Every structure is written in C-alpha cells, then in structure tokens.
Amino acid sequence: MLKLQSINKIFNEATADEKIALDHINLELKAGDFVTVIGSNGAGKSTMLNMISGALTPDSGDIVVDGKKVTKLPEFKRSELIGRVFQDPMSGTAPTMTIEENLALAYSRNKKRGLKIGVDKKRREYFKQSLEILHLNLENRLNAKVGMLSGGERQALSLLMATFTKPSILLLDEHTAALDPSRAELITNITKQLVEKDQLTTLMVTHNMQQALDLGNRLIMMDKGQIILEVKEADKQDLTIAKLMDEFQRIRGEKLTSDRTLLSV
Numbered sequence: 499m500l501k502l503q504s505i506n507k508i509f510n511e512a513t514a515d516e517k518i519a520l521d522h523i524n525l526e527l528k529a530g531d532f533v534t535v536i537g538s539n540g541a542g543k544s545t546m547l548n549m550i551s552g553a554l555t556p557d558s559g560d561i562v563v564d565g566k567k568v569t570k571l572p573e574f575k576r577s578e579l580i581g582r583v584f585q586d587p588m589s590g591t592a593p594t595m596t597i598e599e600n601l602a603l604a605y606s607r608n609k610k611r612g613l614k615i616g617v618d619k620k621r622r623e624y625f626k627q628s629l630e631i632l633h634l635n636l637e638n639r640l641n642a643k644v645g646m647l648s649g650g651e652r653q654a655l656s657l658l659m660a661t662f663t664k665p666s667i668l669l670l671d672e673h674t675a676a677l678d679p680s681r682a683e684l685i686t687n688i689t690k691q692l693v694e695k696d697q698l699t700t701l702m703v704t705h706n707m708q709q710a711l712d713l714g715n716r717l718i719m720m721d722k723g724q725i726i727l728e729v730k731e732a733d734k735q736d737l738t739i740a741k742l743m744d745e746f747q748r749i750r751g752e753k754l755t756s757d758r759t760l761l762s763v
C-alpha cells in the first residue's frame with residue numbers, strides 16, 4: 499500500500515546550516531495498517547509526511563503508493579491518493595464557503611474532470627449521513643459558513659473531508675495538538691471511527707505518547723532522521739510509556755529530551 503525505500507533528505511546541503519532531515523528511511527504499510535509516529539523535535543516526522551504527500555521531493559529513494567512509484571508526482575496529482583489533516587484546524591477547510599460547499603469540493607477531489615460538482619438531493623443526503631458520524635449536529639448546519647465553526651468542529655470537518663474519498667493513505671500531522679483536551683479527545687475518537695469504518699491505511703504523527711499507544715496497530719519512533727524503533731502489531735498492546743522511554747534510552751544511550759513529548763505523557 500505504501501512503501502518508503504531508502505528516503506534521504508538533506509536541507510541546505512554543503513552549507514553551515516546543513517541538516518540531514520531523513521536518513522535512509524525504509525517503511526512499509528500494508529493495507530489497513532494504522533501506524534503512529536513519535537519522536538523528539540526535529541526528528542524528521544513532518545518531513546517524512548511531506549515526502550509522502552509530495553510537498554517535498556526526496557534527494558534519493560523512492561515512494562510507492564498502491565504499487566505505483568509516485569516519487570516525482572507533484573502534490574496536486576497525489577491528492578487523489580492521499581488525504582491529509584494538519585495541526586492547524588484552520589488549514590483544512592475554506593472559511594468563506596459553507597459546510598456543504600466544502601464537502602462538495604472534497605467529494606469532487608478524485609472525480610474525473612467533466613463531472614458536475616453541484617449538490618443534488620442524493621448527494622446532500624450522503625453529506626448529511628457522513629456528518630452524523632461526527633455527532634456535532636453539523637448535518638443540520640449545511641449552509642453555515644465554515645469560518646463560524648469552532649476549532650474542534652473545523653478539525654472534525656477537515657478529518658471527514660480528508661477521508662471522504664477513501665484515500666489510499668491518510669496522513670495525520672499532530673492533528674489534535676492545537677485543541678483543548680476535551681476537543682482533542684473528541685477528534686481522537688472520530689479518527690478511530692473514520693479509520694475503522696473504511697479500514698484506511700493511516701500514518702499519524704503525534705507528540706502525545708498515550709495517544710500513540712491508544713491508536714493504531716503499529717508504532718514507530720524517529721530520532722535524528724532515522725526510524726530507531728518499530729513496534730509490531732503483536733507487541734503494541736503490551737507497550738507502555740515507561741517502556742518506550744526505556745527503549746529510547748537503550749537505543750540512544752541518553753534520555754528522551756523533547757519537552758513536548760515529555761509534557762504530553
């Protein structure tokens with residue numbers, strides 16, 4: 499479903515600011531895998547997601563989605579295959595458009611050109627049913643401008659829009675980090691539900707270790723551009739935060755120093 503083959507990325511190569519962001523990253527997700535990604539600040543997590551979405555191109559290595567090499571495919575062409583939700587609840591939706599218009603846009607994302615984007619009765623019913631899953635009463639506010647919604651509501655809508663067309667890969671980039679704890683929990687639950695409903699192949703970056711343990715069937719830990727730990731499905735259930743911290747110390751010979759990671763425990 500997704501393969502990263504020896505992905506390298508160096509920023510500002512051969513300058514004083516040179517930074518190895520990704521150092522020979524290999525990762526494979528099978529259909530339906532939900533992998534949570536943790537790691538200290540600057541470990542390369544966002545860079546890895548940017549490679550998969552096509553926002554960045556690797557210096558070397560290949561990215562394969564559904565058996566197709568997409569390494570050189572521009573971001574807009576990959577959007578048919580990839581859904582993404584960012585940390586900022588304002589970034590996934592268009593504030594001056596209504597809920598229905600936003601959903602119509604998301605719905606038409608992987609449709610061939612020439613098909614009409616307008617909303618007929620059947621499609622409106624589909625939008626309403628999809629919104630009901632969120633339990634936020636948005637199904638009765640189809641004509642509300644998205645700019646009027648709360649951060650949590652907008653993030654729920656972003657999530658729904660990103661999963662609407664059942665993407666081959668769903669990328670979640672700290673998508674609950676900017677929300678207060680109760681809203682973050684709501685979005686976490688909606689994430690679980692939407693991913694399970696369509697068995698979406700998902701990669702989720704989080705600084706919250708508990709969330710990384712609670713969600714998904716596999717976990718990876720990154721540090722300094724490398725994947726330093728991979729926890730398989732069979733071992734994930736027995737994993738604890740203490741074990742993860744010990745593993746980091748064992749592998750790196752030092753304590754995990756990321757304040758944000760520790761604060762999120």
Ligand SMILES: Nc1ncnc2c1ncn2[C@@H]1O[C@H](COP(=O)(O)OP(=O)(O)OP(=O)(O)O)[C@@H](O)[C@H]1O
Nearest residue numbers: 509510517519537538539540541542543544545546
């Ligand atoms: N466009 C860029 N130009 C130069 N350096 C960059 C750029 N993007 C990222 N980096 C550097 O690459 C490294 C990896 O960054 P990345 O954002 O992927 O880390 P991260 O694991 O997502 O960190 P965080 O958890 O703090 O968001 C960092 O040292 C960062 O400063």
